[in-house]
Amino acid sequence: MLAEQDPGTVITGATLIDVRNGDEVENSAVVIRGERIVQVGVKDQLKIRSDARVIDARGKWLLPGLIDMHVHLWDTDRLPLGLFLAKGITAIRDPGFSVLIMRLTAADLSSGKRIGPRLYFCGDLLDGQPPLYREGK
Numbered sequence: 001m002l003a004e005q006d007p008g009t010v011i012t013g014a015t016l017i018d019v020r021n022g023d024e025v026e027n028s029a030v031v032i033r034g035e036r037i038v039q040v041g042v043k044d045q046l047k048i049r050s051d052a053r054v055i056d057a058r059g060k061w062l063l064p065g066l067i068d069m070h071v072h073l074w075d076t077d078r079l080p081l082g083l084f085l086a087k088g089i090t091a092i093r094d095p096g097f098s099v100l101i102m103r104l105t106a107a108d109l110s111s112g113k114r115i116g117p118r119l120y121f122c123g124d125l126l127d128g129q130p131p132l133y134r135e136g137k
Contacts, residue, residue: 007051008033012043013058028062065090065117073097073119076105081116091118096125 009032016028029043031052039046071092073079084092094102102121108114 006033007049007053008038009053009055010048011055011057011062013056014060014062016040017061017063019064030062063088067091067093068117069093070095073102073105076101081109081114084117085115089117091120092116094119094121096122098125099123 011030014028016025016030018025025042027043029039029041029046029048030037031039031046031048066089068084068089071094073094074097099121102119106119106121109116109119
């Protein structure tokens with residue numbers, strides 16, 4: 001379906017946190033089409049299609065997804081990555097571990113095989129001589 005034809009989803013009534021200036025926007029509306037936010041603002045000032053799906057969020061807060069910049073995914077097969085999403089964390093970054101494990105985990109997340117946040121990773125763990133970290137711990 002073309003984006004123009006998609007009536008979209010509208011989250012209305014929440015208090016929106018504008019992270020650019022720190023303002024709290026009461027009775028806000030966020031219009032989403034596909035995977036994109038196309039409008040944000042005060043509900044009465046936006047053009048919202050009458051056939052859009054409406055989610056009433058009165059009494060709730062709306063803020064951008066959080067990013068956890070330092071997560072070690074040692075046991076990715078047992079770690080419930082969906083818990084990050086439940087707490088509002090939509091992206092995580094592992095600062096150093098096995099590139100192979102990170103690539104496989106990222107593939108599982110992007111394919112939908114596992115539920116969790118977007119995963120960013122840096123590369124192999126940096127260590128000294130003698131190493132403090134052992135593979136297979």
